[in-house]
Amino acid sequence: MSIGSALLSTVLAVASVSGASAAPFAPVGMAGARPATQVASSPSAARWGWPLDPEPEVVRRFDPPDQPWLPGHRGVDLAATVSQSVRAQAAGRVSWSGVIAGRAVVVVAHDSGLRSTFEPVAAAAPVGTAVGRGDTVGVLTATPGHCAPRTCLHWGVLRGETYLDPLSFVGRVPVVLLPLT
Numbered sequence: 001m002s003i004g005s006a007l008l009s010t011v012l013a014v015a016s017v018s019g020a021s022a023a024p025f026a027p028v029g030m031a032g033a034r035p036a037t038q039v040a041s042s043p044s045a046a047r048w049g050w051p052l053d054p055e056p057e058v059v060r061r062f063d064p065p066d067q068p069w070l071p072g073h074r075g076v077d078l079a080a081t082v083s084q085s086v087r088a089q090a091a092g093r094v095s096w097s098g099v100i101a102g103r104a105v106v107v108v109a110h111d112s113g114l115r116s117t118f119e120p121v122a123a124a125a126p127v128g129t130a131v132g133r134g135d136t137v138g139v140l141t142a143t144p145g146h147c148a149p150r151t152c153l154h155w156g157v158l159r160g161e162t163y164l165d166p167l168s169f170v171g172r173v174p175v176v177l178l179p180l181t
Contacts, residue, residue: 059152
């Protein structure tokens with residue numbers, strides 16, 4: 001687990017405890033943490049929207065690690081432009097914003113107990129601000145990231161300490177064919 005991932009997990013733990021509707025959790029990779037999962041028993045796509053408008057290209061998909069402490073991609077990367085508005089996908093409250101490992105991060109706690117994370121994003125609304133689906137929560141910054149030379153938004157969704165596939169909330173989960181038995 002990188003230092004940035006460890007710091008983000010710690011911040012998310014603090015954000016979840018301080019958010020009135022968020023469920024507390026142990027940071028990923030800590031004792032009692034469970035592996036990430038791709039399946040989200042989630043709100044329907046009708047209640048969740050994309051964090052970028054228009055609907056963006058998916059540059060890198062969700063790829064959870066086999067164990068919480070192993071490398072993986074705990075969110076999705078969406079093609080974006082510097083200064084592009086980042087929007088809440090569902091109603092909630094800005095529960096944390098700040099800089100982690102040199103990148104601006106915004107966290108939105110949703111009434112369902114889920115949390116959305118966005119980076120590199122400078123907050124447009126202060127912590128505690130209630131947001132509705134489609135409200136601007138921040139703007140994409142010029143911070144170089146793992147999409148370089150492209151610019152992208154890293155979007156994560158968590159339930160407790162478990163990372164979920166954000167695309168499942170907007171109806172874009174990849175189809176997996178299983179063998180006939």
